[in-house]
Amino acid sequence: MVVFKVSRVQTSPFEGQKPGTSGLRKKVKVFAQPNYLHNFVQASFNALTAEKVRGATLVVSGDGRYFSKDAIQIITKMAAANGVRRVWVGQNGLLSTPAVSCVIRERVGVDGSKATGAFILTASHNPGGLHEDFGIKYNMENGGPAPEGITDKIYKNTTTITEYLIAEDLPDVDISALGVTNFTGPEGPFDVEVFDSASDYVKLMKSIFDFESIRKLLTSPKFSFCYDALHGVAGAYAKRIFVDELGAQESSLLNCVPKEDFGGGHPDPNLTYAKELVARMGLGNSETQGEPPEFGAAADGDADRNMILGKRFFVTPSDSVAIIAANAVEAIPYFSSGLKGVARSMPTSAALDVVAKHLNLKFFEVPTGWKFFGNLMDAGLCSICGEESFGTGSDHIREKDGIWAVLAWLSILAYKNKDKLQDKLVTVEDIVRNHWATYGRHYYTRYDYENVDAGAAKELMANLVKLQSSLPEVNKIVKGVRSDVANVVNADEFEYKDPVDGSVSSHQGIRYLFEDGSRLIFRLSGTGSEGATIRLYIEQYEKDPSKTGRLSHEALAPLVDVALKLSKMQEYTGRSAPTVIT
Ligand code: G16
DSSP states (O other): OEEOOOEEEEOOOOTTOOOBTTBEEEEHHHHTSTTHHHHHHHHHHHHSOGGGTTTOEEEEEESOOTTHHHHHHHHHHHHHHTTOOEEEEEGGGBOOHHHHHHHHHHOOOTTSOOOOEEEEEOOTTSOOSTTSEEEEEEEOTTSSBOOHHHHHHHHHHHHHOOEEEEOTTSOOOOTTSOEEEEEEETTEEEEEEEEOSSHHHHHHHHHHSOHHHHHHHHTSTTOOEEEEOTTSTTHHHHIIIIIIITOOOGGGEESOSOOTTGGGSOOOOSTTTOHHHHHHTTOSSSOOOSSOOSEEEEEOTTSOBEEEEETTEEEOHHHHHHHHHHHHHHHOGGGTTOOSOEEEETTSOTHHHHHHHHHTOOEEEEOSSTHHHHHHHHTTOOSEEEETTTEEEETTSSSOOHHHHHHHHHHHHHHHTTTTTTSOOOOHHHHHHHHHHHHOEEEEEEEEEEEEOHHHHHHHHHHHHHHTTOHHHHHHHHHHHOTTSOOEEEEEEOOEEOTTTOOEEOOOOEEEEETTSOEEEEEEOSSOSSSEEEEEEEEEEEOOGGGTTSOHHHHHHHHHHHHHHHHTHHHHHOOSSOSEEO
16 A cells, blocks of 8 residues: 655745635646645635544536646545545546535545545636636535635735645546555655546436426427537536436537636526537527527536526526426425525626515525525525526535526426326426516616736726616616616615624625616626626516517617716727627
């Protein structure tokens, strides 16, 4: 058996190792600098209580993007040196973000061990490859991202770090082969276990959904299905779940081979980047070959995001979570005894609020960042939650879950078509339009201005905050742009007090709230790796069922005009159009 030594390596701080909305994301060339990753990992170990490190079981895996394999070996050697008892790695270093959460919560090792945390190696929806992004974040023993208290500590540690611990002579572990490798260090045994990336997750999904009814739908000649993993880690689950378990055709899987550079694409499941799927579904400008499938979905790099499409029809993520919540009790066995509550992030449309009110459910509005849902779920206050940024999930784990969302939609479709598969199919579009007829429609769009000069973005935001001190002034601008837009009745920066632990998060987005329920929200993204990304969220509520069928961009045009003028978007950024519209 290999016996390793522990080295203490002198180092000095790097600037800018502050975790963003979801971990530290930088270009690969930044992460690949000597000591850069090491510093962040040691800072994380130092931020945790001793029992989360010494003798603990740590999961280390991710979406398989470029640099992951190197990072896994480095973190394993550092874990060994810091007294971790065992490291669990998904085969080939692959585990989706939701699967990591599942593994932490559910998996029991061969010796009865349970994981207490994980390093997830992903920059999520950001592109991968030598010149693109890498990322790392720490998840806690509840399976969710570290809360701000911990990420702040990690950051503080990165600014004062002087040394890290590493077992330099520990040989690299073959992460392509299943099995356990045993080592011995100064403090005793240390093991690395490579396990199947999909088994625990598949088992969990089978305990939540009625696979038999979904199988009936997927194998019906009336139904057709398409899933695009955008060459992300979702591919490692898609065949197992959709084809092997649920009987979908193998040809319904697009880009389902995980690649280090996501095939050169941008693994972000939206109408701009999921080009192939969008074309296949008969959306966008490109010519569709043949009749589009009835249902399409896509995932991002680490498979926590999802986009849901019907034939020639886009479901906004804000509508998606509302529709799942409205149908969950009937359609999904896991929820059959009722929902504990629902939650959304602040910029997500209020479609979920209306469902919560209708069903008399507890409701929460949290800042952007999945970590904020975790406390609510741990306290038994929330069953289903979602975000406009293509994230949907439930309290089965503590991350958003792309494949779960697809299975939720397939369950709803299976339920609505129960015993009727011989007749006319109830489609995705039917379900959404019926939902609007019952609850009203929240017209919604998001404009992203990516990689804007950081200084200019800051000034734009500062100006929007300054404007908030005078509503008459704001309304003068609004009316000057469009006299048909309602008055702004409130303007503030969103602040959240966590109802469970009382912690306060301030400056979580600039809001302009209109008399008719419309909202304009401005935020700087916390997930980019260079420059700044300005996000502008635009929402308008329409209760009258005769007016819920308009084209979204037409309905929102007046508010868009107002938002661009109010923020002086072009003046500050030099951009005449957003990079992405969702
Ligand atoms: C992360 C967070 C989400 C958030 C999203 C976008 O997702 O977990 O809660 O909505 O970033 O954040 P931002 O608007 O700050 O870019 P992911 O999929 O990137 O891990």
